[in-house]
Amino acid sequence: MRLVRWLVLVAGLSFAALPLLWMGLSSLKSREDAIRPHLNFVPALGAPADPHSFEFEATGTAYAHLSEVHAGAQASFWSHLWSSVVIGVLSTLASVALGTACALGFSRLEIRAAKDWLFFVLSTRFMPPLAVVVPVLLMYRTLDLQGTHLGLALLYTVFNLSLATWLMKGFLDEIPRAYEEAALVDGYTRAQALWRVVLPEARTGIAVTAVFCLISAWNEYGFAMTLNSSGAVTVPAYFAGLQGNIEGMPWPQIAAGALLFVAPIVVFTWLARAHLLRGITFGTVKQ
């Protein structure tokens, strides 16, 4: 039984990790090695003696060339990564803050037709977001938000708000009201009780919600491509935009950049891993 479990785990892990591994190897190749038609996946320090072996010469040039501006782009990878960070962090902060505020209301106050409102909040996710790309584009053009950090950050905040509200409601519902009541008796006002007692208790929930919001903003492609093709271009849109340029795809640099791009998410997720399972089940696991 144990053996079977391990076999399944190893098989699943290799399936998930293989593309990442290939990306890692590609990032160490020269451009010629990256597009060579025969298999080469064993990094070697020098040039391989036999050009048809599985070996290739490992090099760090792809990483060194990340600061280069490629044909078909206006800025280097680093400047696009910065755009992704600004937009991702801004929208995550905003969706978590607003989502927590909404969830506090739904969880702690008596709201008329609260269930209907919650369903409405959820229903905003029923439509595929790209269905509204044209109206949003027109709106953004009028408001001069096209190609700005603020524009995409606002959009991602709106997309993630429903998720953040539902997740945070699950987490806040699990915090017994007695904590606030104790604080009220002990001399706090309602606002102080929320700030000093409820929110510290909701830390893990906030962290989990932030991971989900960040991942979805970080990886979003459709709107980034449509709205921000000329300014404040995020990494996914930047990589896609390199296609079909006159110099051909700089595969090693793309692999290196993509690896660096997923790294922060991996770290963030790893830090919050203990709480993610509860988050995936929408915080509804009751003791």
Add this chain to the structure above:
Amino acid sequence: MSFLSLERVEKRYPDGTHAVRGIDLSIERGEFVVLLGPSGCGKTTTLRMIAGLERHSAGTIHIDGRDVSGLAPSQRDIGFVFQFYALYPHLSVRENVAFPLMCAAVAKADRERRVREVAASVGIEALLERKPRELSGGDQQRVSLARAMVREPAAWLMDEPLGTLDAGQRAGMVEFLRARQREAGVTTVYVTHDQEEALRLADRVVVMDQGRIEQCGPPARVYAEPATLFVARFVGSPGMNLVAGDCAGGRFMVAGARIADDVRAPDGPLVLGLRPEHVRVDPRGVLRGRCRLDAFHGACRYAWVDTPGTRIALRVSAAAPALAAAEVALGFDAAHACWFDPASGRRVA
């Protein structure tokens, strides 16, 4: 005016539930009052209205001569002990106990001295640096008590504080609570559904049912002279035996048999109430039946006898001969009998 008083206090929830239906209660300074009743009787709601955690729908509440009706919990000068402790999980025991003093902006040196004193009085000095989740239920409740005591409030309000403890811890905590309350002389209102706990703790027991007070009095009187059939059944373990019959000219008859004479009750349907300790096996007894169960209770035994119309529990000494399955005749102590009017449920004699 008494120290803590409730006048015609009611609680109606938005969904229409009428949880508390007009309560009048006066509590003297330093008194230990226990609100006792089954779940849903309104006892916890009453306590929470005194604390200000629920707003009452009608009536007035005074604490120490002050109308607190519109005041927030923090302005009512009370300490509250919750059933599930409600210790702040992210704070250490020391910080939990010091919390109300922080809110009151007490100076640091003074704060530390008072935390030390109160920790010593409830026996948690050794636990001050721990986190609440590392403590046993009993210790958590001690911390919770310390937190309620540290500010030296005008009243302690306790909502089933021992409800989650196991039997052994509970017995110890009952003695401890009683002693601490006597020592501190702080007016205390305590909610429980455990009648034994109520009788052991209270100066005065308030028995509640369906949002109303059924009886209010010292434990001995509530036990010996229940005011209503509900109290007779609810207080005592097992509860009072109730035998339904009719009274005619001072004679109490059950199914044609004469059970008692010289009953000072009006003619008509009547219920006889007898505590198990006032029923005995008596060959000349008028209540006859077969013994169903004879259960050992340590210092004594309880036997249940099926008489026509009702099952009667009686206390027998541990050394008495076994009764199980035997046909027995039961006699009772008329001096201790209680008589109830079945229509109103109230005691008439």
